[in-house]
Amino acid sequence: MTIDTVQTPATAAPAEFDARVEGQRLMKEWYGGLELAGERGQPVANVFVMGNAIEILRCFDFQLVFPEINSLQTGVRKVSEEYLRLSEDYGMSPDVCSYVKADVGLILKEQKHPAGLIPKADIAIASNMCSTFIKWAEIWERMLKTPTFVLDLPGQRAANWEVRPGDAQHAADARWVEAQFRDLIERCERITGRRFRMERLAEVQSEVNRMVGHWNNVMALNRNCPAPYNAMLDGLTYIGIMNVYRGTAEGADFMARLEEQLRAQVARGEGKVAGEKFRLLFSGTPCYVSMRRLVELFESWGGVFAYSDYLTFAAGGMDAGDLVYDTSRPLESLAEVTALAAQRGLSNQFFAHERLAQNVRDYDVDGIVFHGIKSCRFVSSGMADTRDYLNKRLKIPSLYIESDLIDPRYWSDAQIKNRVDAFFESLNQRGGPAPHAGRAAAVPLASEASIGGEA
Amino acid sequence: MAQGIQEDGETALVEILERCNALRLAPPPADDALPAGYSGTLGHFPVYFPEEIAHAAGLLPVHVLGGGNKLELKYADAHMGSFVCSICRSTAELGLNGTLQPLTGFVTHPICDAAKHLAGIWSRNLPEQLAQILYLPQNVNTPGAVRFIAAEYQRLRGELERKTGRPIADESLRASLRIYNRNRRLLRELYAIRRDEPWKLSCTESYLLLRARTRIPCEQHNEMLEAALPAIRARRRAAQDKPRVVFVGGFCEQPPLEMLETIDDTCYVVDDDLLIGMRWFTADVPETGEPMWALAESFVERSAASPVQHDERKTKEGYLMEMLRTSGADAAIVTAAKFCEPGLDEQVAWSKHLDHEGVQYLILEFEEKMTSFEQMAMQLETFAESLLFSIA
Numbered sequence: 001m002t003i004d005t006v007q008t009p010a011t012a013a014p015a016e017f018d019a020r021v022e023g024q025r026l027m028k029e030w031y032g033g034l035e036l037a038g039e040r041g042q043p044v045a046n047v048f049v050m051g052n053a054i055e056i057l058r059c060f061d062f063q064l065v066f067p068e069i070n071s072l073q074t075g076v077r078k079v080s081e082e083y084l085r086l087s088e089d090y091g092m093s094p095d096v097c098s099y100v101k102a103d104v105g106l107i108l109k110e111q112k113h114p115a116g117l118i119p120k121a122d123i124a125i126a127s128n129m130c131s132t133f134i135k136w137a138e139i140w141e142r143m144l145k146t147p148t149f150v151l152d153l154p155g156q157r158a159a160n161w162e163v164r165p166g167d168a169q170h171a172a173d174a175r176w177v178e179a180q181f182r183d184l185i186e187r188c189e190r191i192t193g194r195r196f197r198m199e200r201l202a203e204v205q206s207e208v209n210r211m212v213g214h215w216n217n218v219m220a221l222n223r224n225c226p227a228p229y230n231a232m233l234d235g236l237t238y239i240g241i242m243n244v245y246r247g248t249a250e251g252a253d254f255m256a257r258l259e260e261q262l263r264a265q266v267a268r269g270e271g272k273v274a275g276e277k278f279r280l281l282f283s284g285t286p287c288y289v290s291m292r293r294l295v296e297l298f299e300s301w302g303g304v305f306a307y308s309d310y311l312t313f314a315a316g317g318m319d320a321g322d323l324v325y326d327t328s329r330p331l332e333s334l335a336e337v338t339a340l341a342a343q344r345g346l347s348n349q350f351f352a353h354e355r356l357a358q359n360v361r362d363y364d365v366d367g368i369v370f371h372g373i374k375s376c377r378f379v380s381s382g383m384a385d386t387r388d389y390l391n392k393r394l395k396i397p398s399l400y401i402e403s404d405l406i407d408p409r410y411w412s413d414a415q416i417k418n419r420v421d422a423f424f425e426s427l428n429q430r431g432g433p434a435p436h437a438g439r440a441a442a443v444p445l446a447s448e449a450s451i452g453g454e455a
Numbered sequence: 456m457a458q459g460i461q462e463d464g465e466t467a468l469v470e471i472l473e474r475c476n477a478l479r480l481a482p483p484p485a486d487d488a489l490p491a492g493y494s495g496t497l498g499h500f501p502v503y504f505p506e507e508i509a510h511a512a513g514l515l516p517v518h519v520l521g522g523g524n525k526l527e528l529k530y531a532d533a534h535m536g537s538f539v540c541s542i543c544r545s546t547a548e549l550g551l552n553g554t555l556q557p558l559t560g561f562v563t564h565p566i567c568d569a570a571k572h573l574a575g576i577w578s579r580n581l582p583e584q585l586a587q588i589l590y591l592p593q594n595v596n597t598p599g600a601v602r603f604i605a606a607e608y609q610r611l612r613g614e615l616e617r618k619t620g621r622p623i624a625d626e627s628l629r630a631s632l633r634i635y636n637r638n639r640r641l642l643r644e645l646y647a648i649r650r651d652e653p654w655k656l657s658c659t660e661s662y663l664l665l666r667a668r669t670r671i672p673c674e675q676h677n678e679m680l681e682a683a684l685p686a687i688r689a690r691r692r693a694a695q696d697k698p699r700v701v702f703v704g705g706f707c708e709q710p711p712l713e714m715l716e717t718i719d720d721t722c723y724v725v726d727d728d729l730l731i732g733m734r735w736f737t738a739d740v741p742e743t744g745e746p747m748w749a750l751a752e753s754f755v756e757r758s759a760a761s762p763v764q765h766d767e768r769k770t771k772e773g774y775l776m777e778m779l780r781t782s783g784a785d786a787a788i789v790t791a792a793k794f795c796e797p798g799l800d801e802q803v804a805w806s807k808h809l810d811h812e813g814v815q816y817l818i819l820e821f822e823e824k825m826t827s828f829e830q831m832a833m834q835l836e837t838f839a840e841s842l843l844f845s846i847a
Contacts, residue, residue: 090803091803091806091807092799092800092803093791093799093800093802093803095538095793095794095796095799096796096799096800097796100800128565128592128593128594130568131565131566131567131568131571131763131796131797132568132796134593134765135762135796135797135800135801138765138771138800138804139800139804141770142772142804142807148767149594150593150594150596150765151594152592152593152594152597152600152603154590154592154603154607155565155571155588155590156588157574157587157588157589157590157610158574158578158585158586158587158588159574159575159578159579159582159586160578169610172603172606175599175602175603176592176599176600176602176603176606179597179598179599179602179603180594180597180599183596183597183598347571350568350571350572350574350575350588351574351575351578352575353575353579372536372538374536374538375538377538377539377567377568377569377572377796378568380536380538380539381535381536381539381543381568381569381572382535382572382575382576383536384533384534384535384536385534385535385547385572385575385576385579385580386575386579388533388534389579389580402536
């Protein structure tokens with residue numbers, strides 16, 4: 001696919017497709033499915049957004065519970081504090097992950113979530129991509145007697161780490177991941193009483209390939225000026241679908257329609273933010289209790305988040321380049337792609353300066369907003385140092401703000417607004433944004449835009 | 456005469472302990488101060504690191520254990536958030552202020568996310584050093600784990616060979632295994648004294664003796680322990696009326712020495728997880744066969760436990776109860792370092808389980824940089840009195 005194909009979508013998107021409404025419908029349907037799992041006799045699995053073996057679980061018809069999404073939904077629905085306080089009364093420290101605490105609160109409330117009753121899992125898959133996942137799963141082992149499988153994914157070992165499909169390091173890592181998948185399959189067979197079918201895995205992978213192809217294009221379309229969507233608002237809906245519906249026809253269809261709609265927007269020159277003045281990169285996780293407010297603070301200055309690393313690592317790292325399953329050898333390919341995604345899209349968080357420097361160029365951003373989260377060491381521990389490094393090396397303006405994922409007690413509106421305002425004033429003093437009229441739109445890399453794309 | 460020998464032994468032991476304390480406070484040795492046979496130093500972060508590989512490469516393995524309570528942070532505040540644990544922040548400080556500048560390399564592990572970020576901070580600020588994450592697996596239960604670990608050790612071996620320009624022969628690795636196996640046996644003896652005759656060796660003294668290996672070659676540490684152990688056994692100290700306790704929570708960030716002394720004042724600590732990575736193997740590593748495989752297999756089959764290592768065969772509650780049982784302890788001191796997510800999570804699990812089992816315990820939160828221990832001393836006194844009353 002060339003630049004032209006991305007920028008020449010002649011067809012208008014079907015008027016009836018509204019990504020937000022459709023996304024909400026799908027999420028509601030998913031929560032409805034969770035409530036019915038027991039009645040349907042469906043097995044249930046707890047999974048995380050990073051390193052989750054969803055492809056294998058779908059072969060056994062598991063209903064998938066995403067505890068991170070459950071927790072963030074308590075924030076979106078403004079009830080997180082109730083869950084957090086319950087867990088703190090139980091003994092959880094104020095200094096640990098608020099997602100974990102909201103989930104402990106959920107257990108203490110006997111799985112009653114504002115979106116419905118969350119079923120207890122028959123198995124939990126916890127990867128090592130975020131170390132807290134493992135501690136979280138151990139809590140389920142204790143409190144709910146949930147059997148846990150830890151999926152150990154060898155991550156990026158050092159800076160300037162280059163691993164290519166088929167090289168010796170990748171082969172060694174993929175072999176280890178494949179061994180674990182075989183172990184997991186045996187466990188799933190024991191739990192569900194069902195036989196694993198390789199053909200079913202290939203079918204699921206085909207849907208993932210289709211979805212990821214469109215997803216890559218969706219991400220790439222935001223390299224255009226103006227950006228057709230806000231990565232930290234609309235993008236959050238998109239990755240919700242990427243996670244919950246990965247490996248399904250509905251998920252792939254959603255992403256196809258979304259891509260089509262965004263292409264039409266780009267063709268019409270429609271940006272998400274009217275009069276887009278500043279293109280920004282958001283690094284970190286959102287504050288779900290004040291998500292709209294946070295975005296509003298930036299949009300009011302004409303700032304749009306063209307990209308966020310959250311869309312990469314919180315969607316399994318699947319956009320991290322050339323991740324296509326070879327359905328003629330499903331299990332081997334699953335292991336190979338999983339090992340690559342772990343290194344290119346997840347654990348590279350620990351060497352974030354490399355990826356962010358590339359993202360700054362790809363999305364042609366005017367500044368980076370770092371959002372430090374007190375309770376999330378995965379995104380936050382190296383953030384200040386990364387910022388310092390990029391400031392010195394790239395001279396790129398940046399802003400550092402702090403709050404929490406879902407704990408409203410850490411959101412300080414006046415303080416954050418002051419910092420955001422000061423950031424934009426400094427951007428303006430630097431001469432304002434680059435003039436868009438004469439600036440070539442940031443464009444997707446051909447290799448990324450073409451994967452699985454239908455246009 | 457016997458009295459004189461005993462006094463000589465005690466004098467020698469005091470001297471050894473003073474040396475250990477000086478080593479505790481010392482930075483890693485500079486390259487020109489290294490013993491013969493060593494060309495540089497390899498820093499590694501807790502919990503476990505296969506020191507034998509560095510040792511065989513002619514690199515002195517030095518534990519990077521933060522800055523204790525004597526270090527003032529000047530640079531780290533601008534590089535790591537205030538919500539990150541003290542050991543990670545002070546380790547970053549030691550890198551940024553030049554103290555750890557002479558290291559040949561620095562290796563960290565997937566024990567927690569803050570620890571993994573140290574490799575990134577190192578690569579950005581000390582690019583001349585070899586900065587690595589050694590991916591020790593969190594799944595040691597799937598067949599294939601040993602093979603993966605052995606491959607990861609071979610990778611590290613290659614990195615060290617490239618960095619030093621010196622090949623690491625299998626025979627050198629076997630020689631290192633033998634030296635470290637000797638060390639493991641001596642440390643097991645040290646802990647046996649703590650268990651069997653705790654009045655002869657306090658937790659603080661034992662900790663100092665253990666920690667000395669973080670700054671000197673293992674062979675020197677063996678000599679030190681060989682000199683210390685007979686002197687400890689020869690001590691004529693009367694047992695005091697103190698409860699026997701197990702201490703947990705010292706697997707990564709180190710409690711200040713004054714905190715251990717405060718605990719020693721009221722309790723006999725008959726087992727602990729302080730620097731558990733230095734005692735990670737519960738038995739000797741096979742000295743024959745392929746050395747990397749032997750190390751990898753030992754990691755899976757003959758290892759201790761910690762809150763930052765998942766192993767289906769060892770629940771966290773299970774290994775704490777095992778520590779209590781094998782050491783004959785009456786109670787537990789369950790600590791966690793401030794802002795240490797795994798430690799704080801485990802503290803909840805342990806306390807709930809001890810409640811369930813009817814085992815008495817004391818919860819303490821610490822920071823390596825803390826300097827005031829009066830309140831802790833009062834808590835410990837109350838705890839010890841209540842224990843003595845209940846077990847009388």
